[in-house]
Amino acid sequence: MGLLLRSLSMLVILVWFFRLPVLRAQSIIAPSARSAHDLDVLLQDYAYRAFGRHPKTGTPFDGKVPSNLTGINISAMRLRSGSLYRKGVPMYKEFVIPMGVSEKPYVERLVLVYQNLGNWSMRYYTVPGYTHLTPVLGLLAYSASNLSATLLPELNITATRTPILIKFPDVQSAPNGAVAKCAWFDLKGLVNINNLASVNTCSTIQQGHFSIVVESIAPSPAPISPTPSGPPVVEGKKNSSKVGIVVGSVLGGLVLLALLAFLVLWAQKYKNRKKMQQMERAADVGEALHMTMVGNTKAPAATVTRTQPVLESEYAP
Numbered sequence: 001m002g003l004l005l006r007s008l009s010m011l012v013i014l015v016w017f018f019r020l021p022v023l024r025a026q027s028i029i030a031p032s033a034r035s036a037h038d039l040d041v042l043l044q045d046y047a048y049r050a051f052g053r054h055p056k057t058g059t060p061f062d063g064k065v066p067s068n069l070t071g072i073n074i075s076a077m078r079l080r081s082g083s084l085y086r087k088g089v090p091m092y093k094e095f096v097i098p099m100g101v102s103e104k105p106y107v108e109r110l111v112l113v114y115q116n117l118g119n120w121s122m123r124y125y126t127v128p129g130y131t132h133l134t135p136v137l138g139l140l141a142y143s144a145s146n147l148s149a150t151l152l153p154e155l156n157i158t159a160t161r162t163p164i165l166i167k168f169p170d171v172q173s174a175p176n177g178a179v180a181k182c183a184w185f186d187l188k189g190l191v192n193i194n195n196l197a198s199v200n201t202c203s204t205i206q207q208g209h210f211s212i213v214v215e216s217i218a219p220s221p222a223p224i225s226p227t228p229s230g231p232p233v234v235e236g237k238k239n240s241s242k243v244g245i246v247v248g249s250v251l252g253g254l255v256l257l258a259l260l261a262f263l264v265l266w267a268q269k270y271k272n273r274k275k276m277q278q279m280e281r282a283a284d285v286g287e288a289l290h291m292t293m294v295g296n297t298k299a300p301a302a303t304v305t306r307t308q309p310v311l312e313s314e315y316a317p
């Protein structure tokens with residue numbers, strides 16, 4: 001019974017051991033979230049520079065990025081809040097903005113800043129376990145009350161009727177059997193993975209950054225060791241931590257299974273050895289043993305003829 005207790009406490013310790021890295025992974029904030037926010041701040045400034053003195057509303061103006069960010073495209077469009085709500089924007093680059101989009105806090109005029117991060121996407125937006133099949137596109141809203149302003153806070157825009165659609169023109173094909181998903185990076189640096197709305201199209205009811213992603217081919221599983229190195233920094237929430245939980249529980253389950261099997265074998269061996277010792281002792285003393293369990297077979301033991309019971313081995317072949 002002491003043995004049982006010891007193995008039970010061992011199990012509890014093991015379960016905790018495998019739960020801990022998973023719990024920790026869930027609370028890790030994206031390491032690139034800060035620099036991604038800094039990039040937003042910089043791109044807002046450069047996008048606003050595309051406006052002339054009296055920019056036409058509802059017209060996109062393409063901006064220039066500093067030379068250290070070549071490969072990123074930006075654009076800015078000034079809109080009256082009422083017009084955005086009543087009419088939407090049929091097509092703003094890859095974004096289809098339906099009617100019913102409102103902003104918080106309310107402003108009379110706002111600017112929608114568009115970002116196409118091109119070959120910089122991986123630098124600023126990564127999801128462990130996933131690969132981008134498209135560049136990351138951003139749609140952010142700011143107040144238009146001062147077109148020279150920098151360090152502006154983002155406005156929250158919300159699609160109240162039908163979602164905003166993002167139609168990706170060029171999507172790399174997903175590897176065999178892999179399912180493409182939509183990634184939405186919100187402004188807090190969290191990523192949400194969802195199904196495509198339709199072919200090459202994602203949907204959102206809020207501002208943020210978007211791309212189509214696919215799960216990377218998993219690396220071959222590392223051998224189970226008592227000190228697993230922690231999973232790579234998990235910046236994605238929900239699904240990627242779900243993956244972490246699944247992987248963690250599978251690994252934990254395997255170890256528990258192996259441990260259980262080991263325990264059962266050990267206990268059996270222990271039992272058998274005890275029986276054998278008893279039989280040997282009995283035989284030595286010459287005590288009459290009638291039918292005795294030897295292993296799993298009944299064996300006549302210690303009759304008057306004093307024939308020794310024959311133990312072939314501890315295990316049946």
Ligand SMILES: *[C@@H]1O[C@H](CO)[C@@H](O)[C@H](O)[C@H]1NC(C)=O
Pocket residue numbers: 042066068069
């Ligand atoms: C790029 O250059 C701009 C202005 O020249 C600077 O403010 C910014 O920090 C630089 N960004 C990076 C990522 O190097």
Ligand SMILES: *[C@@H]1O[C@H](CO)[C@@H](O)[C@H](O)[C@H]1NC(C)=O
Pocket residue numbers: 071072073116117118119135
């Ligand atoms: C950025 O714009 C240029 C010129 O319009 C275009 O040639 C290029 O493909 C665009 N880059 C991306 C990443 O879409």
Ligand SMILES: *[C@@H]1O[C@H](CO)[C@@H](O)[C@H](O)[C@H]1NC(C)=O
Pocket residue numbers: 070071119120123
């Ligand atoms: C993206 O491509 C441009 C040239 O088109 C290059 O100057 C830039 O360094 C590239 N960015 C990254 C992150 O590789």
Ligand SMILES: *[C@@H]1O[C@H](CO)[C@@H](O)[C@H](O)[C@H]1NC(C)=O
Pocket residue numbers: 146147148149150
């Ligand atoms: C607009 O913002 C710029 C930069 O922050 C500032 O210098 C300027 O005074 C502002 N203009 C108005 C009218 O608030």
Ligand SMILES: *[C@@H]1O[C@H](CO)[C@@H](O)[C@H](O)[C@H]1NC(C)=O
Pocket residue numbers: 104105155156
């Ligand atoms: C924008 O929405 C986020 C949650 O999505 C919230 O935390 C934040 O306070 C909102 N900001 C404003 C100005 O309403």
